[in-house]
Amino acid sequence: MDDNVEFLQNNSIVSTSFQEQDAQENILRPKYLKDFQGQAKIKENLSVFIKAARDRGEALDHVFLIGPPGLGKTTLASIVANEMGSEIRMTSAPALDKPKDLAGILTNVSENSVFFIDEIHRLKPALEEMLYIAMEDFEIDWVIGQGPSARTMRIPIPHFTLIGATTKAGMVSSPLQTRFGINCRIEFYTEEELSAIIRRSASLIDIKIEDEAVKLLARCSRGTPRIANRLLRRFRDFAEVTGNGVIDADVVHRSIANLGIDLNGLEDQDRNILRTIIEFYGGGPVGAETLSISVGEAIESLEDFYEPYLIQKGYLKRTPRGRMVTSKAYELLHLEDKMPKLSNQEETLFTLF
Numbered sequence: 357m358d359d360n361v362e363f364l365q366n367n368s369i370v371s372t373s374f375q376e377q378d379a380q381e382n383i384l385r386p387k388y389l390k391d392f393q394g395q396a397k398i399k400e401n402l403s404v405f406i407k408a409a410r411d412r413g414e415a416l417d418h419v420f421l422i423g424p425p426g427l428g429k430t431t432l433a434s435i436v437a438n439e440m441g442s443e444i445r446m447t448s449a450p451a452l453d454k455p456k457d458l459a460g461i462l463t464n465v466s467e468n469s470v471f472f473i474d475e476i477h478r479l480k481p482a483l484e485e486m487l488y489i490a491m492e493d494f495e496i497d498w499v500i501g502q503g504p505s506a507r508t509m510r511i512p513i514p515h516f517t518l519i520g521a522t523t524k525a526g527m528v529s530s531p532l533q534t535r536f537g538i539n540c541r542i543e544f545y546t547e548e549e550l551s552a553i554i555r556r557s558a559s560l561i562d563i564k565i566e567d568e569a570v571k572l573l574a575r576c577s578r579g580t581p582r583i584a585n586r587l588l589r590r591f592r593d594f595a596e597v598t599g600n601g602v603i604d605a606d607v608v609h610r611s612i613a614n615l616g617i618d619l620n621g622l623e624d625q626d627r628n629i630l631r632t633i634i635e636f637y638g639g640g641p642v643g644a645e646t647l648s649i650s651v652g653e654a655i656e657s658l659e660d661f662y663e664p665y666l667i668q669k670g671y672l673k674r675t676p677r678g679r680m681v682t683s684k685a686y687e688l689l690h691l692e693d694k695m696p697k698l699s700n701q702e703e704t705l706f707t708l709f
């Protein structure tokens with residue numbers, strides 16, 4: 357088929373992210389802002405911007421969502437569409453291979469609808485350039501023909517809201533980033549916010565959990581709703597098979613011991629990362645690539661999943677020369693005897709450079 361005709365009909369790339377999600381995650385996914393727990397500032401701002409856009413009958417400005425995995429980026433994107441009362445199309449940057457893939461979607465979106473691109477930091481340069489014009493002028497440049505007879509046509513497209521999500525804000529080019537009118541940085545959730553999420557999920561999927569167990573589960577969920585929901589289901593398994601079906605504090609303690617998780621949410625691999633930096637690299641600094649090979653973990657999951665939580669909990673620091681553990685990490689692993697003897701002044705200098 358002619359490329360130019362094909363791109364108008366090609367919608368197969370859309371919604372791949374939906375197919376990947378497990379069914380239960382979809383049941384638990386809040387549909388409206390009122391069910392989305394925590395992130396008070398983001399919710400407050402979004403509700404104002406959404407109301408203003410709706411009242412004017414316009415598409416919402418483009419939204420950029422940044423944050424570690426499992427904190428609710430995909431969820432927020434579908435909430436925005438629901439609150440706008442508009443359609444949503446979802447895809448992820450690696451699924452968009454050629455300009456015609458993107459053009460196919462952009463020419464087919466409905467007026468004022470939402471187009472969600474996950475992992476937007478992985479967008480190819482040619483597609484990114486197409487997005488610049490689409491986001492600003494609601495047009496795309498399309499090349500017709502080949503060689504000397506090739507010419508560019510500007511095709512108008514419907515007004516739409518692009519929602520771009522990424523775990524790596526630093527890898528998104530600034531021309532792209534500055535074209536988003538609304539920037540939301542999603543932070544780890546507090547234990548109170550996670551407790552509210554756990555109670556909501558437990559009632560939705562009919563799991564009995566005691567208050568004390570809710571608190572413990574919130575503590576070991578790494579500030580992350582996806583982990584809270586996943587652990588809730590695992591604890592239910594333990595409660596049903598080895599207990600009376602109710603998740604109480606005792607079930608939580610037994611389950612986390614079996615799963616190799618501690619009450620701070622740290623897993624075996626977290627401790628392995630910290631121990632490796634201490635035992636092989638004298639506490640650091642060590643580069644991310646070297647570290648990822650040493651601990652046998654893909655660099656993406658090291659940087660996106662493990663490090664943000666270890667940093668937030670104060671066990672690890674990122675410095676320009678690499679990763680370094682803090683004194684808290686030596687204490688956690690009972691390796692105080694390996695701690696380098698530095699004066700306070702040296703420690704400050706060490707952190708700065």
Ligand SMILES: Nc1ncnc2c1ncn2[C@@H]1O[C@H](COP(=O)(O)OP(=O)(O)OP(=O)(O)O)[C@@H](O)[C@H]1O
Pocket residue numbers: 381382384385386391392393394395423424425426427428429430431432474523553581582585
């Ligand atoms: N604020 C919230 N309130 C209630 N549940 C939430 C909230 N945020 C996320 N969740 C739950 O956590 C799950 C994971 O969230 P989501 O898929 O939106 O994360 P994500 O940021 O898109 O992750 P990734 O970077 O891996 O794509 C959702 O299915 C939802 O049930």
Ligand SMILES: [Mg+2]
Pocket residue numbers: 429430431474
């Ligand atoms: Mg997602």
